[in-house]
Amino acid sequence: MTTYYDHSTFHQDFLTKEKDITIALAGQPNMGKSTLFNLFTGLNQHVGNWTGKTVEKREGIFQSHHRNVHLIDLPGTYSLTANSPEEVIAREYILQEKPDLVIAVVSAANLERSLYLVSELIALPIPLIVALNMVDVAKMEGIEVNAAVLEAALGVPVVPVVATHAHSARNLLNVIEENIQNNFSNLKPNIPEIRADHREVLQEIKLLIQDFLPAVYPAYWTATKLLEGDSEIENLVKKCLPPEQWKTVAAILKEHDDSYLAIASGRYDWIGRMIRAAVHRPRAGQISVTDQLDRWNTHPVIGLVILAAVLGLVFWLTFTIGAPLQDWLDSALIAPLGKWAGTQLVDAPMWLNGLIVDGIIGGVGAVLTFLPIIIIFFAIFGLLEDVGYMARAAYVMDNFMHWMGLHGKSFLPLFLGFGCNVPAVMGARVIESYPARILTILLAPLIPCTARMAVVAFLAPAFFGKQAGLVTWGLILFSLAILVISGVILNRILFKGERTAFIMELPLYHVPNLRSTALLVWQRSLSFIRKAGTLILMMSLVVWALSVLPGGDLETSYLAHIGNLFAPIGKWMGLDWRLTVALLTSFFAKENSIATLGVLFSSSEESGLTQTLAATYSTATGLSFLVVSLLFIPCAATVAVIYQETGSWKWTLLNILLMLVLSIGTASGVYTLATLIGL
Amino acid sequence: MPIPLKTISLSELPAGEHACVISLGLGRGISARLTTLGFTPGAELTMIQNYGHGPLVVTIRDTRIALGRREAQSILIQRIPNDHLL
Numbered sequence: 001m002t003t004y005y006d007h008s009t010f011h012q013d014f015l016t017k018e019k020d021i022t023i024a025l026a027g028q029p030n031m032g033k034s035t036l037f038n039l040f041t042g043l044n045q046h047v048g049n050w051t052g053k054t055v056e057k058r059e060g061i062f063q064s065h066h067r068n069v070h071l072i073d074l075p076g077t078y079s080l081t082a083n084s085p086e087e088v089i090a091r092e093y094i095l096q097e098k099p100d101l102v103i104a105v106v107s108a109a110n111l112e113r114s115l116y117l118v119s120e121l122i123a124l125p126i127p128l129i130v131a132l133n134m135v136d137v138a139k140m141e142g143i144e145v146n147a148a149v150l151e152a153a154l155g156v157p158v159v160p161v162v163a164t165h166a167h168s169a170r171n172l173l174n175v176i177e178e179n180i181q182n183n184f185s186n187l188k189p190n191i192p193e194i195r196a197d198h199r200e201v202l203q204e205i206k207l208l209i210q211d212f213l214p215a216v217y218p219a220y221w222t223a224t225k226l227l228e229g230d231s232e233i234e235n236l237v238k239k240c241l242p243p244e245q246w247k248t249v250a251a252i253l254k255e256h257d258d259s260y261l262a263i264a265s266g267r268y269d270w271i272g273r274m275i276r277a278a279v280h281r282p283r284a285g286q287i288s289v290t291d292q293l294d295r296w297n298t299h300p301v302i303g304l305v306i307l308a309a310v311l312g313l314v315f316w317l318t319f320t321i322g323a324p325l326q327d328w329l330d331s332a333l334i335a336p337l338g339k340w341a342g343t344q345l346v347d348a349p350m351w352l353n354g355l356i357v358d359g360i361i362g363g364v365g366a367v368l369t370f371l372p373i374i375i376i377f378f379a380i381f382g383l384l385e386d387v388g389y390m391a392r393a394a395y396v397m398d399n400f401m402h403w404m405g406l407h408g409k410s411f412l413p414l415f416l417g418f419g420c421n422v423p424a425v426m427g428a429r430v431i432e433s434y435p436a437r438i439l440t441i442l443l444a445p446l447i448p449c450t451a452r453m454a455v456v457a458f459l460a461p462a463f464f465g466k467q468a469g470l471v472t473w474g475l476i477l478f479s480l481a482i483l484v485i486s487g488v489i490l491n492r493i494l495f496k497g498e499r500t501a502f503i504m505e506l507p508l509y510h511v512p513n514l515r516s517t518a519l520l521v522w523q524r525s526l527s528f529i530r531k532a533g534t535l536i537l538m539m540s541l542v543v544w545a546l547s548v549l550p551g552g553d554l555e556t557s558y559l560a561h562i563g564n565l566f567a568p569i570g571k572w573m574g575l576d577w578r579l580t581v582a583l584l585t586s587f588f589a590k591e592n593s594i595a596t597l598g599v600l601f602s603s604s605e606e607s608g609l610t611q612t613l614a615a616t617y618s619t620a621t622g623l624s625f626l627v628v629s630l631l632f633i634p635c636a637a638t639v640a641v642i643y644q645e646t647g648s649w650k651w652t653l654l655n656i657l658l659m660l661v662l663s664i665g666t667a668s669g670v671y672t673l674a675t676l677i678g679l
Numbered sequence: 680m681p682i683p684l685k686t687i688s689l690s691e692l693p694a695g696e697h698a699c700v701i702s703l704g705l706g707r708g709i710s711a712r713l714t715t716l717g718f719t720p721g722a723e724l725t726m727i728q729n730y731g732h733g734p735l736v737v738t739i740r741d742t743r744i745a746l747g748r749r750e751a752q753s754i755l756i757q758r759i760p761n762d763h764l765l
Contacts, residue, residue: 079715083708112740113717143741229707260707264714268722268740290743291727298745300730395745399733407747408734432712501709502734502747503716 018067021180024094024126027105028117029076030388030507032133034058035516036105036161037073039169047523050075050089055429065177072099080120081225081260082232084432094126095216101176101184105131108138108145108160109508111275112268119192119267122156123221127184130158131172137510141288143281150278155188192270194224195262201252202227208249212240227259290508294392298506303396310389314380315418318450322373326454329372334365351548359544362595364537368529370591373450375525377419382520385412386512391504398502404487405495407502410440417447421638423524425645433500439490441642442655445634446483446662448476451590456626458594462610463622471626479630482662490658543585543592547599572668573628574621574675583628588636593629620674628667633659687758690735690751692726698756699723700739705753713754716744723759 027033037045041060050057058073074093075086082088094102104121106114121128132147151158159175161168179186194202202223209226210219217236225233226249234253238246296302338361345353384390390412398408413427424444431437448456456475460468546559562584563570563577570580578600586593594609601612613622633656634642643652692698700722703710717740718724724739736745746754 078712081711081715083712083715110741113742116715116717229711257707260711261714261720265719265721268717268719294727294736294743298728298736300733391745395734395736398745398747408745501705501750502745503709503712503750504745505716506736506743506745508743 018065020068020070021100022070022072022097023176024072024074024097024099024102025105026074026090026094026102026117026121027076028078028107028114030505031076031105031107031114032513033073033076033105035513036131036133036169037071038513038516038519039166040069040071043519043522055085055089064173077117079117081228082230088232091124094121094124098126098216100180101127101129103129103131103172103176105133107134108132109134109141109143111138111143111145111279112271115271115274116267118154119270122154122189123191123224125218127179127187128156128189129172129176129179130154130156132158132160133162134508134510135160136162137508140510141290141508143279146278146280150274153190153274153278155190157187190270192267194227194259195266195269198227198256198259198262198266201256201259205249205252208245208252209237209241212242212245213237214240224263226253227256228263229253229257229260288508290388293509294506297389297392298395300396300399303392307393307396310384310393311415314377314384317380318373318377322376325372326369329369330365334361334369337361337365354548355541355544358599359541360537362540362544362599364533364540370450370454371525371528373454374419374528375521377450378423378524379517379521381416381419382517383512386510386517388507388509391506394504395506404439404443404484405491405500406436406439406487407500409502409504410436413440414444414447417444417449418453419450420528421445421447421449421634422641425638425641428645431500435495436500438646438651439487439495441645442490442651442658443483443487445638445642445655445659446479446486446631448479448630449590451635452630454591455586455593455629459610459613459622459626459629462613463617463619463626471623475626475630478627482631482666486658486662540588540592540595543588543596544599547596569664572671573624573664574618574671575625575628579617579621579625583625583632586629586635587633590629590635618675619679620671623674623679624667624671627670628663631659631663631666633663685757686755688752689724689726689737689746689754689756690729690748692729692756692758694726694729697723697725697759697761699759701755701757703754705750709750713750717742718754724756 025033025037037058037060040062042062044062045058045060048057048059049055055075060071060073062069062071072093074090077084077087077090080087080091093099102121102124104118106118118128118130130150132145132150135145138145145160147158147160157175157179159168159172161172193199202220205226206219206223209222213219213222214236222233222237226237237249241249297306338357341361342353342357345356381390384393393415394408394411396408397411401407401410404410409431410428412430413424415424416427417424421444424447425441428437428440428444431440453472453476456472457468460472460475464471543559546562547557549558551557559581560577563581566580566584567577570576570583575583578597581600582593582596585596597613598609601609601616617625633639639652639656642655643649646652686701689698700718700720702720703713703718705713722739724737727736727738727743729735732748734745734747735751736743738744
């Protein structure tokens with residue numbers, strides 16, 4: 001705990017005698033903005049969504065100089081023009097909510113590009129302070145930035161920070177406080193101008209619109225956005241202006257429809273003047289760390305080999321460290337807890353005993369044992385992303401993804417799916433084009449998540465003995481092949497083979513920030529535990545209730561009825577009613593199918609269950625069950641986020657239907673083939 | 680003064696060569712995104728990786744940008760001979 005801000009106290013009124021302030025943190029992607037946000041707010045942050053948007057909103061609170069500071073993390077955007085929902089959110093927040101101050105995070109390592117957002121922010125009527133981040137990375141790349149010179153040129157404070165060091169945060173907070181005290185009177189922002197040949201037309205538009213705009217939209221800024229071709233602003237102005245006047249404006253805009261180039265050029269000319277004096281390259285021409293690493297990592301052949309090795313390592317680490325931990329949690333924690341609860345409840349009514357031991361501890365406990373695997377997977381993934389490697393992985397996968405009408409960017413969310421399909425579907429947010437985003441979401445449930453892999457890893461030995469490992473790998477590759485084929489076909493049918501533009505920044509490699517990664521893992525684990533405590537708990541109870549009602553006997557339970565109802569379909573795949581029920585319960589959580597089989601064969605011993613299964617079913621049935629388990633409809637949590645992210649029942653239902661047809665179809669085919677060859 | 684060179688598409692620029700942007704020739708939306716990233720007429724760039732197929736990597740305004748081949752084909756550039764660089 002440091003002295004200048006304190007994570008542990010929210011409301012210490014005697015400390016906060018000064019007025020509360022709100023600060024918005026703005027910056028382009030890959031500028032270390034989140035690291036800075038985490039440094040200030042620590043665990044005192046809240047992650048939600050911006051109203052009506054599927055864009056993550058992070059806000060936090062901390063104390064500095066005897067006041068509460070509310071920090072809003074604006075979405076990372078390259079500009080403030082309406083190219084994406086993120087950009088609209090960022091600028092609407094600044095204009096409508098009017099924070100007391102905007103901090104623009106820029107990177108010293110690519111100052112020119114990162115000042116582009118500053119050139120837009122500085123024109124807004126909100127005080128601005130620039131945090132010059134990544135000074136250390138810049139040094140590694142042979143770039144030195146003189147903050148004082150930059151500050152003089154911009155006319156607003158420029159504070160060098162290393163977002164991983166607490167003392168630089170204190171420095172930034174001191175500058176902020178100083179400026180609050182003198183009411184930002186020292187800020188003399190140097191505002192960029194449009195290229196000279198467009199100044200007249202800008203003035204003309206400004207005069208035409210200035211009397212009609214809502215107060216929060218400055219006329220000069222709005223006129224600039226109109227010339228940039230910003231569709232949101234166009235709609236706004238159209239609504240505010242008398243129709244005749246709008247016609248005049250629209251005609252001018254049409255005549256100057258390439259003026260976005262003049263505006264961007266004007267901003268880059270301004271940036272050029274800012275950095276000419278401030279940036280110094282004492283060792284120009286040296287081969288940087290990033291260049292050296294990228295020679296291999298982005299190579300079309302070697303890059304793929306490295307990617308394969310990295311992914312192999314991720315899985316190997318996840319399962320060699322995670323699986324024993326999972327076993328340990330199960331045998332040392334969940335099982336004894338169940339036994340203990342059983343003995344405590346020995347005098348309680350049977351139903352209460354069943355509810356707590358089988359329903360709650362059996363259901364939720366089984367799911368919670370996946371936590372170590374999930375934590376390890378997301379920790380490694382988060383580190384790889386923070387280092388800058390994941391962008392390279394996306395790049396080398398671009399060619400391959402094109403077959404499916406996707407591009408490299410879709411690789412990242414799909415890869416996340418190996419951990420859990422929920423973040424995979426949410427991760428599709430990074431894809432700008434709507435068809436590509438929908439296609440990525442539709443394909444995400446085809447990635448075998450840790451829960452499904454655990455089911456396969458548990459059941460495969462029952463049917464294949466020593467060959468289980470090989471069969472498991474084969475099945476995973478098989479489901480990936482199904483994914484590729486589905487992608488190719490869906491792209492043809494739904495999106496007419498449309499191809500989307502691939503434009504992606506490859507950030508400089510840098511040393512990962514453990515604190516940021518830890519926070520990311522913490523947030524993901526927390527949401528997983530929350531899911532286990534709510535949705536999975538509820539579903540476990542429902543399954544348990546259905547399995548004992550009405551008579552307390554499984555064979556005559558509602559669950560058995562449901563199983564019998566679907567038995568004809570099960571028959572195509574060689575499944576009896578018990579396997580069918582197990583499959584159906586996997587909708588609530590994939591790992592439920594094992595728990596259900598455990599209940600149905602009433603054997604609590606895991607080894608007992610595998611032996612029973614091997615004795616009961618043929619290898620063909622076993623194989624068919626493994627295939628259908630891998631490809632069956634997405635779990636309830638995934639369905640919920642698919643609806644949330646697509647905002648449409650049409651896509652959600654289509655996705656469920658797709659998985660249903662794929663899983664039943666392939667499993668029936670596999671079963672028929674396997675029976676033919678006599679398995 | 681550099682000798683005037685003919686205009687080629689970005690996808691034809693070999694790795695290690697320098698060029699300046701002439702025009703973008705893409706739809707409005709993609710062009711706007713590219714200008715934001717620094718692809719403005721006259722901006723200098725360096726080809727980092729171009730294997731003649733698949734995506735390519737350029738450095739523009741100190742930033743590495745990966746581009747799909749089709750996007751690169753629509754961007755017109757003019758080569759700057761290495762000895763004209765300062």
